[in-house]
Amino acid sequence: MSEIPPARPRPPGHFRIGTVFGAEVLVSASWFVVAALIAVVMAPRVDQAQPGLGPWKYLAGFAFAVLLYGSVLLHEASHAKMARRYGYPVSSITLHFLGGMTSVEGESRRPRDEFMIAVVGPLTSIVVGLAAVGLLFVTPDGLLLLAVQGLAFANLLVGVLNLVPGLPLDGGRVLKAVVWGSSGNMHRGTIVAGWGGRLTAVAALSWPLVLRYGLDTEPRIIDYVLAFVIALFLWSGASAAMVSARLRRKLPGIVARDLARRTTTVPEDLPVAEAVRRAQDASAGSIVTVTADGRPVGVVSEAALLATPEDRRPWLPTSSVARTLDDGLLLPVDIRGEELVLAISRMPAAEYLLLQQDGTIFGVLSTADVDTAFRSAGG
Structure with a gap:
């Protein structure tokens, strides 16, 4: 690649x-x-x-x-x-x-x-x-x-x-791959490797005791500090991987189509007030600006719209409160789970336009709605 x-x-x-x-x-x-x-x-x-x-x-x-x-x-x-x-x-x-x-x-x-x-x-x-x-x-x-x-x-x-077979070490990922391959369950592999990492953290924490009672060597202050730092690194890394695995198990249930807000399309130069009126009449939760030939070019920012005083809305074009639709803001309507989260992280924005396979507009996806669904999945 x-x-x-x-x-x-x-x-x-x-x-x-x-x-x-x-x-x-x-x-x-x-x-x-x-x-x-x-x-x-x-x-x-x-x-x-x-x-x-x-x-x-x-x-x-x-x-x-x-x-x-x-x-x-x-x-x-x-x-x-x-x-x-x-x-x-x-x-x-x-x-x-x-x-x-x-x-x-x-x-x-x-x-x-x-x-x-x-x-x-x-x-x-x-x-x-x-x-x-x-x-x-x-x-x-x-x-x-x-x-x-x-x-x-x-x-x-x-x-x-x-x-050593424990996350976040490379050996932990090797163990994860082995368990995943044998069980067919990636999340199970992560949990097993995470517990391996926690056990490794406990072993690292006991290093000064090994020096004193196993090798008959008096541990120095640096031995205690390093044992603590390494154990903390291993334990926190393993725990984070386990939490992530539990969340990822529920991520496939987050589908953009299910979270889409109904949208209405308006010309770029249409006054903001009229665009809002049309959206309300259509019970739409979002507004997309289009060119004369119907090509989508922007999605109205909810934050920008709320920041625009009502007495100015009849005089401002809708394009003034819309974000230009770059490639990263156009997502397939059936995108889901980890792929959806990754797409949002690559191009951070408040709203995304969801397109069907034939290129027609399906709706608008709000990052706030994705965050809510993600928190619900994690709970």
């Missing part, structure tokens, strides 16, 4: 550094904090590998952080490449303090798609780690050897840990 996903507002505190496979690569501000910590932690080892660097050892440590996150980017890029291969748009790749995240639009359509998109990331990390292990035998002593050792350890660790 060659299309680049539509641009979206960039999250605050994120910086764009380029694109990979058509997806924006963003770096979170939190990454710089982690990079600085890595530089400080690595400084003593840099001093051992290359004595005499002085303050430059921190720069070497920072360079190692950049190299490390380069391999994380490679991990996420493999997700993006596989997703696009199966026809799923990828909006962005984000590098943050806990690693990276690839934003793939929409749910997987088949278990195989979910499995392949998920598993390719950890496998890429493991391959990079094994390649680095191979380089250890030909790399001379010094900073370069330290970097290769770090790459080998980090990538093998990331690859293996990401295969």
